[in-house]
Amino acid sequence: MQVACLSDLLLHAPQQWAERELLGSRGRHGWEWLGHAETVRRVLRVARWMHSVGIRHGDRVGILGHNSPQWCIADFAILHIGAVTVPAYFTDPPEAVRFVFEDAGCKLILVEPGEQQSKLDASKVPVFCLRGEEGITLHKISSNAMFDIPCDLPAVGRGDLATLIYTSGTTGEPKGVMLTHGNMLSDVAAGLGGIPVYESDTFLSFLPVSHAFERTVGHFLPVACGAGIAYAEDVTTLLRDIPEVRPTVMISVPRLYEKIYAGVQDKLMHAPRIKQKLFASAQQLGLKRFESRLEGDDLHGMDAFRFRILDHLVHARIRAKMGGRLRLFVSGGAALHPDIARFLLAAGLPVCPGYGLSETSPVLTVNPERRIKPETVGPALPGVQLRLADDGELLARGEMVMQGYWHRPEETSAVLEADGWLHTGDIAEMDSEGYVRIVDRKKELLVLSNGEKVPPARVEKRLAIDPVILQVMVIGDQRPYLTALVVADEGGLGRHWQKEKGRELPSDWRQNKAVKGWLLERMHAACDVLPSYMQVRNFVFVDSEWTQASGMLTPTLKFKRRSIMQRHQADIDAVYAAGEKA
Structure with missing residues (x-):
């Protein structure tokens, strides 16, 4: 792929793509699409505006918001002037968002109006909304022909820093991963060599584009091959969006x-x-x-x-x-x-x-x-x-x-x-x-008190396939045996219990010995091919699902193990204490 920087993927695309639908989102009257040429115009306008307000090569610019055409336009505009995109997760609480933008030293922040904007009320740097009716917004700027006048911009090369992607911090404080244009372009080129995507494809984007996986495979990759990208309103609207968009490619976590x-x-x-x-x-x-x-x-x-x-x-x-069409x-x-x-x-x-x-x-x-x-x-x-x-x-x-x-x-x-x-x-x-x-x-490997090493994901993957289990996390580091924290799918639990036992699920099912014994048997059956030391000996039902909003999951829905263990430490201690008394 012979391009100098990431913005070239869009700005130097083949002329025959000019009128092709590129960015789609739900509007007042159904799905609305921006064509390739119109997207390029909007990116150049935003880039010139950012240059006019003092953003220069190497400056960091933050973005906070759900996936949208405006997010995409902002990213390409930032990259085009040689600045550095710093995305934050819209699922993060205000203090986490502030940490990312302050640690990066952002000089400007572009934010979705409403809830996301309120996270930046105390910001000491200029904040502009991606869209909205009030004030200066990215949407208004991108539609303003006054920014069609070219300006001198520095050349951007493969060795220039393109983005800081903050790791989700499953084990500690987030760190900004420094990726250059060359880093990401090489992965886009490698992806095109390993993932069969074509200009006739339509992607449905719903994973946070602030994450590296969606950013490369669901953002830069389709632009590189001329495919269209439809942005789901939210992960909760997927069941409605999929039959309407009729995507051919979807990027997702398990x-x-x-x-x-x-x-x-x-x-x-x-x-x-x-x-x-x-x-x-x-x-x-x-x-x-x-x-x-x-x-x-x-x-x-x-x-x-x-x-x-x-x-x-x-x-x-x-x-x-x-x-x-998928x-x-x-x-x-x-x-x-x-x-x-x-x-x-x-x-x-x-x-x-x-x-x-x-x-x-x-x-x-x-x-x-x-x-x-x-x-x-x-x-x-x-x-x-x-x-x-x-x-x-x-x-x-x-x-x-x-x-x-x-x-x-x-x-x-x-x-x-x-x-x-x-x-x-x-x-x-x-x-x-x-x-x-x-x-x-490697860091999550559990070492039992007898020295046996247990990879928790290997056990959890087998347990989580049971339709009565919504989420499960295995515990056992420096303990004599494995236990687990279980988030049950109450509806599935009730249906399977009634089918097998011929009666309704007891109202006290979280503490009910018969229910727990029955589920423990299912857990043992799921792991029967594993060594005995990888069998869960006991478990505790936890009251609520682990979510990003509660700080228990990363944006790609991985467990924040340390946070989950801290929240349920009393339950963990109690389940091991019960085992010692037995």
Whole structure:
């Protein structure tokens, strides 16, 4: 990809894309789209305005708001003048937002009006709204022809700092990851070599674009190939937005796929046996077809005939709920359970699990569309070097690796070696074809008091597939055995209990010994292939779901383990105390 900086992806695009729909959002009368040429005009106007108010090469500019065309326009404008985009998460509380912008030393902040704007009431730097009716807003500036007059702007190169992406802080204070134009352009180029996207595609963007995963794969990548991007209003509006937008590509963390799977399983539980058998047969043949195609073959004879009928009766309905045009899911941010991947693949919804981290711009590996191994996160993308350290930690090297952490040289040197190898912090395995399987986070590895090492994600992934469990976190570091904190899906719990026991769920189910014993048996069954020391011996139901708003999840829905443990420390102590008395 021969472009000098990220804004060139948009500004130097082929002329034939000029009238193509690029950015879509819900308006008063349905979905409204900005064409490619109009988006370019708006980006240049905003860039010239920012230059006119004193923003210069290397200055940091903050953005706070939900995904939107204005967010995209602001980002490209900032990058075009050589300034540095500093995104903050709209899910973060005011103190976390202030920390990011103050730590980065932002000279200007662009913010969504309303709740997000109120987080910056005490800001000491100029704040302008992305849109709105009052005052100077980015939307008004981008529509004002007075900013069509060109101005002298400095050249921006691949070595210039493009963005500071603050890590979500699962284990401590957030750090600003320094990524240059070259870092991110190399990952976009690698992504185009590993993820099959085309100018005819439509992306539906709903993960926070402030996160590196969405920023690269759902923001820069579609712009680079001329695809359209529709912005969901919120993750809560997805079920409404998907059939309206009818996307062809969606980028998501595993939680979306888990909900799709759980929804189907829940409906099956109440379906007649004939429908359950039809679904099982459709899945079996769908998976057989997928595996045959991996080998360059297909179904034949009676299998092909049965597949067409069952696919029409079963899987076509699932695809219709996803808009009917979806041809690719890209999964990242956390491990996707192989059973869920196989369910989607059998249903004709190709899902390509991948892996990366903010420090690598972020994507390092992804499963090729026609060579998917569901239990892995795929092989290295073009230009990425991977190797395993003696302790199993995955190391990465390539142009996409960060420059370091903003104003944190000691923390930088702790993860980035002089010869360019980055310590990812993940324990991994690689097969003979270079496909990577992530075992767990190195820092999150639980060491039981008997010395046995437990990767919690390996256990949690098996437990979380149970439709009665909404969230589960395993505990056990320096303890004699594993326990767990469980957020139950009360509706699913009640339905499964009634089906198996023939009576309603007791009102005191959180403390009820029979209910807890029944669920513990299900948990043991889910982990029966794991060593005995990886079996959960006891658990406690917690009262409420862990969310981003409560500070328990990162923007990509990973557990903030330290925060969760602090909140439930009394429950943890009590469940171990009960075990000692038993």
